[in-house]
Amino acid sequence: MTETAETRTERKERTRRAILDAALRLSADGSLGVLSLRQVAKEVGVVPTAFYRHFSSIDELGLTLVEESFVSLRAMLRDARTIAPDVDSAQALFLAIVDSSVSSLVAHVHDDHAHFRFIARERFAGPPAVREAVGHQLQLVERELATDIARIPGSEQWSGEDLLVLANLIVTAMIGHAEALVDAAARPREVARIAETARAQLRMVLIGALNWRSVS
Amino acid sequence: MTETAETRTERKERTRRAILDAALRLSADGSLGVLSLRQVAKEVGVVPTAFYRHFSSIDELGLTLVEESFVSLRAMLRDARTIAPDVDSAQALFLAIVDSSVSSLVAHVHDDHAHFRFIARERFAGPPAVREAVGHQLQLVERELATDIARIPGSEQWSGEDLLVLANLIVTAMIGHAEALVDAAARPREVARIAETARAQLRMVLIGALNWRSVS
DNA sequence: CGTTTCAGTGTACGAATGTTCACTGACTTT
DNA sequence: AAAGTCAGTGAACATTCGTACACTGAAACG
Structure with a gap:
């Protein structure tokens, strides 16, 4: 009462x-x-x-967990978008984006072990209905990320298709790192190493995309 | 008799x-x-x-399947290494490498559904012992791929660390595509789309790595 | 040919699974 | 204060599970 x-x-x-x-x-x-x-x-x-x-049923439970997990993942994306405002050169902006994204990844994975592991796991294993739901959500996240990337200066040259391909690559890589981060949660050195790998890959990918049209 | x-x-x-x-x-x-x-x-x-x-035990069965699956994966890597000999420019070599790799991926995934799906699945799900075995094997594959990449002309600038980071990115992305290829096996249009995505990503990544040292 | 080896059989067991059904009793509503 | 709702109970069920054990019979062997 x-x-x-x-x-x-x-x-x-x-x-x-x-x-x-x-x-x-x-x-x-x-x-x-x-x-x-x-x-x-x-x-x-x-x-x-x-x-x-x-x-x-357990399947229905699973679908609920999928939604929940992607709420966590989207929260991470949102955090990743907030970058330090003191960027002058295009190169500084680049590094700021990469750093912010990886920091956000590490922080959120640390706080939300279970959700990120859940996504990585049920993406390929898990009941068909759940797997499908995860796949669908991942596709949405990739689109969301693609529009984020489209806002980066110098990205005007990319086609919508290019953006999606790029986003897909980034999401896949980052999910892999999320899983690795969970496994290594107790070993700070390992966490730092994974974060550094993620940073390097993100830079590589963005640089590659920047020099993209010059080839194909 | x-x-x-x-x-x-x-x-x-x-x-x-x-x-x-x-x-x-x-x-x-x-x-x-x-x-x-x-x-x-x-x-x-x-x-x-x-x-x-x-x-x-089922675990022992699982470990056997891990070994078997990676025999298939290594066979794919071996195939990917054999590229057309009529490459003159560095750019043609690049495209030849990418095409050969993706063709090999598509072909082997087509013939070996089960093994590639197994790797993708048990990498994150599956009994701890199996997951660990898959992780270990993947690490070996990444090293193997790194030495392959080191033989590409123009790669001399990369450190061993860079090579591993790059290999890790490629392997992760390609496993994702392998799984997608299995799911789409019955729809040729979809298979072609995934193959094109894989090609584009591979080019992006290699181009990114080539322009790598110019940043960090 | 007699003996040994051993892949596969058949039975049996306790434990754990998903799902059903009728129930109880504290909270909500009238 | 009476009536109704409904989250959680508890017993019962048919299946399925892993595994122990004694066995059979055909191939391998000396």
């Missing part, structure tokens, strides 16, 4: 969250496929059948 | 192969984790306990 009381909907939402978290935690080794409704229920501390009050 | 006879070791090898093939086929949806010894046995047409005559 006053303040400590918990409304019924709040309670329900709380167990729903607990289920999602437990599923994320338990599927960390092995994909969603090796995740049993009963395991999740036990981890949450409810009886197996209670699961059905929130999700009709 | 004469010719139709089958020695005992041959018979054993035959069922062993059947088990490996069945496992590859059955794990196509969902990772190795969602693969039961009994499913495999039923698919092969033997009784469940017969499995143990060949592998002591």
